Amino acid sequence: MSTTDHTGAPDRTGAPEGTAGAGRADATDGTAGAGRAGAMRAYRPALRPGVRVSPPLLRGPRTVHLVKHPVSGAAFEVGTKEHFVLGLLDGTRDMDDVVSAYAARFRRRLSEEQWTRLLGLLGARGLLAGSPDPAPPAPPPARTGTFWKGSRRTVADAHATTGRLYRALRPLLRPWAQIPLVAAVVVMVAALAADPGALLDGTLELLTRPLLLVPFAVFLWCSVCLHELAHGVAARHYGGVVTEIGLRWRFPAMMMYCTVDNYLFLPGLRAKLVVAAAGAYANLLLLLPLALWWALLDPADPVRPPLTGMLFVGIVQALSNLVPLPPLDGYRMLGHTLGAANLAPETRTYLALRRRGRDAVAAYPPRARRLYTGYAVTAASLVLLAAGGTCTAVVLLLLL
Missing domain, CATH: 1.10.12 (Lyase 2-enoyl-coa Hydratase; Chain  A, domain 2)
Incomplete structure (x- = not known):
């Protein structure tokens, strides 16, 4: 100017x-x-403290990184070249140093105009050290939606609440406690799966006894609530920020939700997978007392069949969350494992372009083509399998 x-x-x-x-x-x-x-x-820029940068993510034909502002919470996408430059902004390198490193990495020079434009963009978004702090984001409304569909925030400070839960449960998160718990869960699932016929009989017995079915349905609803809290506690274990806990409804169903703000920025793949799987794991842990009771009962005890049905339904409810279909936790786990963002929408976009011909997807690298094609086949197979299994189970229950 x-x-x-x-x-x-x-x-x-x-x-x-x-x-x-x-x-x-x-x-x-x-x-x-x-x-x-x-x-x-001569300027030696540095990123402001607290800026988070995600690992590489495949988004359509491009590989991107997410950059998040520590105060406003706003996230921005940058490409691989911009990400490389961001990694050099530590306050010790001037333009000549960055240009030399850029040329060595990409075999082309970073022009002064590009350098100036990049610094101007980072400065305007408050990502450089010394930039003024933007106004913090306004808190979301306590309630959104209507009577039929919406959400309501129920905890004033979700981060503090999950922090207290994490501190209380931290001793149980250590290996000496988790290894036997995981082993108990595996034994429970294997013992139930060893007799498929008893599972079907027990489920039918449970469905025909309302006095047992109603309290068990309440138990499952509470299990879903703890499922969400488990995500928040696991996120706190890895340094995540929990921003919201509340209820979400679509009449007549109502479920709890827990929002982890910086989930994509957690350190390492293991942290993301553990946080995503924590909910299903908590559901399985809640079944262990019932499994112990079931194991101690005599096979001829009349309580054993409906208890078998409860365990079977509970295990199916927990493990179904690990199916890699949106919006389930397994879908997020698959996306993190593959390093892909918005896997289902990007797959639909790729397939729509592919129907126009090869030229329409020429910009997609071979890995992206294989990934989106493979996920399309996998998702379609899972949907057909789930539909077939559900129909088979309904028919068997009606015939018995």
């Missing part, structure tokens, strides 16, 4: 081109421009 002002000065003064006045103005502009260029080359 200063350059524009200086350049426009001769016109405002009315000095014609070629006069001494114009020559002095041009000389002044050149000196100022050279000074600014020199200052820009």
Whole structure:
């Protein structure tokens, strides 16, 4: 803007081109421009503390990284080249250092115009050290939607609440406690799966006894609530930020939800997978007391069949969350494992383009083509399998 002002000065003064006045103005502009260029080359920028950068994510034909502001919470996408430059902004490198590293990495030079534009963009978004803090985001409304569909925040400070839960449960998150718990869950699932016929009989027995079915349905609803809290506790274990806990409904169903704000920025693949799987794992842990009771009962005890049905339904409810279909937890786990963002929408986009011909998907790298095609086949197979299994189970229950 200063350059524009200086350049426009001769016109405002009315000095014609070629006069001494114009020559002095041009000389002044050149000196100022050279000074600014020199200052820009000597500038050693650094990202502001707390800026989070995600691992590479495949999004359509592009590989991107997410950059998140520590105060406003706003996230921005950058490409692989911009990400490389961001990794060099530590306050010790000037423009020449960055240009040399960029040329060595990508076999092309980063122009001064590109450098200036990138720094201007980062500065405007408050991502550079010394940038003014933007206003923090306004808290979301306590309630959204209507009577038929909506959500309501029920915890004033979700992060503090999950923090207290995490501190209380932290001793149980250590290996000495988790290894036997995982082993108990595996034994429970294997013992139930060893007799498929008893599972079907037990489920039918449970469905025909309302006095057992109603309290068990309440138990499952509470299990879903703890499922969501387990996500928050696991996120706190890995340094995540829990921003909201509340109820979400679509009449007549109502479920609890827990929002982890920086889920994509958690350190390492293991952290993301553990946080995503924590809910299903908590559901299985809640079944262990019932499984112990079931194991101690005599096979001829009349309580055993409906208890078998409860365990079977509970295990199916927990493990179904690990199916890699949106919006289930297994879908998120698959996306993290593959390093792909918005896997289902991007798959639909790819298939729509592919129907137009090969040229329409020419920009997609081979890995993206294989990934989206493979997920389309997998998702379709899972949907057909689930539909077939559900129909088979309904028919068997009606015939028995």
